[in-house]
Amino acid sequence: MAIGRRTRDALAVIAIALACAGLLLSPAFERGRGLSLDALTWLRFEAFGNRHDAATSPAVVIAIDEESYQAPPFKGAPLLTWTGEIGRVLTAVLDGGAKVVGFDMVFQTSIEQSEIPLGDSTLGEKTRGFDRDFLRALASAATGGKVVLGEIFGEPPILPAPGQRIAVRQQQNLRPLNTYTDSDDVVRRHPLSLSADGKIIPSMALELAARATGAAPIIAADRVTLGDYAIPGRVPGTMTLNFAGGADDIPTYSFADLRACALKGDKDYFRREFTGKVVLIGTVGIEDRRVTSKRFATRAEGARRPRCVLGERRVAETFARSTIAGVYIHATAVNNLVRQEAAVELSRPAIFAIAAGMALLAALFARLLRPIVAGAILALLAALYVGLATTLFNRALALPLGEPLAAGVLALVATTGYRFMVTDKDRRLLQKSFAYYLAPREIDRMLASRRLPQLGGETREVTVFFSDIEGFSRIAEQMSPEQLMALTNEYLSAMTDVIEAHDGYVDKYIGDSVVAVFGAPLDDPDHAKSAARAALDCKAKLDELNRTSTAFQGIKVAQRVGINSGAALVGNFGSQRRFNYSVMSDAVNVASRLEGANKFYGTTIIASESTRSLAGDAFAWRELDTIRVKGREQSLTIYELHGCAGELSPQEQALLSGYAAGLAHWRAGELPQAAECFAAGAHDDRPSALFAARVTATTPNDATAWDPVRTLQEK
Structure with missing residues (x-):
């Protein structure tokens, strides 16, 4: 069918549209x-800043850091030896009212376990009790559930030292x-949870958020809930991080x-x-x-809270990495969970629907409009969509951008290619085939209406233009048929280009004559001026062709032009099978x-009174x-048309x-x-000479010999 x-x-x-979205x-x-997500995070930060005060x-x-x-006494000392001071700070922070402290670092060994020889024993034996203060601080915090040590699942797993695990109750x-x-x-x-030995274990961030809010997490196969908050996540078992921008x-x-x-005792x-804070070390x-x-939204990092003892440390504002420390990932996850603002990503079917909608609009634009216009409208639509997505992401809803x-871009290109190869192929063939017979604008009108030309016309106000070459028979006698054809073709081509440049339509050629009409088929209220x-x-x-054209063979060619405006019937005339506009x-x-x-008066351009009236005083008549x-x-x-007004000598x-x-x-x-x-x-001036002779031939006392109207016997 x-x-x-x-x-x-x-x-x-x-x-x-569907193929582009699916691809x-x-x-x-x-x-x-x-x-x-990367682009939305950057755009939101640049457009709105951060929603929350730090x-x-x-x-x-x-x-x-x-x-x-x-700083003394840590300079030159390995991190393994810092445990006592870390315990001191841990105790001070918890005494200051922190809800829970999580360690985003793992001390896999203790200096007390070192077997490096030292004198007549080992370093571990010599430093026995070195971690006592740290372990006591951990044990005290673990009693109230206010400390969480980190571990890393893997093969093999990375675990805290045995003493630390015992201190925090495994x-x-x-x-x-x-x-x-x-x-x-x-x-x-x-991750919200991970599996180990067949058990589902909450991640560090989920555990810290649960202890901070006092709500136990409920971990199901398809959803994790923290209190009344159903944590969104497109990838099962994870949440989408909603990073703020800056540092x-x-x-x-x-x-x-x-x-x-802590040493100063500034409680x-x-x-x-x-x-009331969740603290990550x-x-x-x-x-x-x-x-x-x-x-794309990082800034120079540094300790930016008010200092307690040490002086303010200058942070270089000009240096910002594209990476962040891992501890900030866990801190962001905790903030998202406590504030209930993890980013909400759309499902794959929803993303497909949005992509297909954008592609469908782009394809429609490309099919109905010129490519440059379609591209401009698509760019505007894309800008509006990006603005909407940025605004919604300020409320944690992440619309897809990419x-x-x-x-949309792919559909625009593909539809433009389809239009060129398929849809416009018929148009180009029709335009090329009929451009020699029909007016270009009549072809455009026919294609726009998707109707073939039909016999019939309409009455319109137009200006008709007639021109021919003066003394064409004399010129023809001086040239061979080939030379005459070259001259005629160059002359007619040049005149046609000029006429069409002024929105005129060349109706026909009659030998060396050109018949054109202004005001049809294209509406032109200024057809007389045109x-x-x-x-x-x-x-x-x-005049230019007479100076430069080789086809003129040095012959000076003159022309005569007649212009008249009035009502005319314009349209397709002929038989049912073959007709002309x-x-x-x-x-x-x-x-x-x-x-x-013009032949009688020795002039070049003669216009009727109706044309003179419509064209107005912009011309010298x-x-x-x-x-x-x-x-x-x-x-x-x-009237003789001399030139444009204001250009006469x-x-x-x-x-x-x-x-x-x-x-x-x-x-x-008189x-x-x-x-x-x-x-x-x-x-x-030939018109002046003609009138001078006419006046001389008229007898002043003979009223019948004087007639203000001249009768021309020749066409």
Whole structure:
């Protein structure tokens, strides 16, 4: 069963949209899918900043940073020897009112376990009891469930030293620190639970958030719930991280400053800074840094909270990595859980629907509009969509960016290609085939209406343009047929280009003559002005051809042009099988007679009074005469088109003024005065010479010999 063109194109547009959306959601583009979250995080930060004041952050970080490594007494000492001071800070923080402390670092061994020989024993035996204060601090915190040590699941697992595990009551206060990376090695999601030995264990972040809120997590196969919060996550067992931008979202304290503060005994500082907080202790340096969805919205890091003892440390604002320390990933997860604002990603069917919708719009634009216009509208639509997505992400809803925008661009390109190869192929063939027979705009109108040309027409106000070459028979006698054809073709091509440049339509060629119409088929309210400009430009173009064209063989060619405006029937005329777009009316006959009148008056362009009235004073006109042409009883006032107003030389202005005065005397019957005026220009102006001879031949006392209307016997 054959289908129509419209149905075919509609099906093609739908198929292209669905194919583009499906392609962008295929596994081939999996690695680039997370870019939407990265872009949204950056756009939201740049557009809105951060929603929350850093001081209200549920989670804070105690950073073992470069300042701590360089501060006494830690400078030059391995981290393994810091345990006593870490225990001191842990106790001070919990005494200050922290809800729970999590360790984002693992001390796998203790210096007390060292078997390195030292004197007559080992280093471990010599340092027995070195970790006692640290273990006591852990045990005290574990009693109230206020400390969680980190471990890392793997083969083999990374566990805290045995003494630390015993101090925190083994698995009761041990939680995994494992993270989740996408296929492009970027951290955008965080595990909520992990499996070990057949048991489901909450992650460090979920455990800390649960203890901070006092709600036990419920871990099901398809959903994890914390209190009344059903944690969203597109990947089972994970949450999508909703990173804030910049470096001030997670309050950070230098471990060196807190250790000095604990030694000072400033309990008020600890209460002021840590009451009700979830505290994470971890390293912040060049190690354990991860690329996250915050990578485009990072800023220079540093301890930015008020200091207790040490002086303010200057942070270089010009240096920002695209990575963040791993401890901030856990802190962000805790904040998202406590604030109940983990990012909500759409399901794959929903993403497909949005991508297909964008692709369908792009395909429609490409099918119905010019490619550059379709591209501009798609760009505007994409900008609006990005703005909407950024605004919604400020409320944690993550609309996809990459899939819809890429699908839209791909659909635009594919539909443009389809249009060129299939849809517009028929249009181009029709335009190419009929451009030599029909008016280009009539072809466009026919294609737009999807209807074939039909016989019939309509009455419209138009201006008809007639021109031919003066003395064409004489020129033909001087040239071979091939040379004559070359001259005629170049002349007609040049005149056609000028006419069409002024929105005229060349109706037909009759030998060396050109018949054109202005105001049809294209509507042109200024058709008389367009015809007048075209006539002047044709005259100028012929002057140029006389100077430069090799086809003219050095022959100086002149032309005659007649212009007339009036009502005419325009449309398709002919037989049912073959017809032309043309114009018919008395206005056409008059234009033909005016073209011929140039031969008598020795002029180039003659227009009727109706054309003169419509074209107006933008042109320099000379009222030539009132004539009665062959085949018409009604007289016509005719005008010579001299040029554009304001472009005449003083001599030309004087000639026209004198001629106008002589014509006025002639019509008033004042023959002596008329003769004087016409005689002034008769030596180099043929119309003046004709009138001078006419006045001389008229007997002043014989009223029957004087007639203000001239009758032309030739066409």
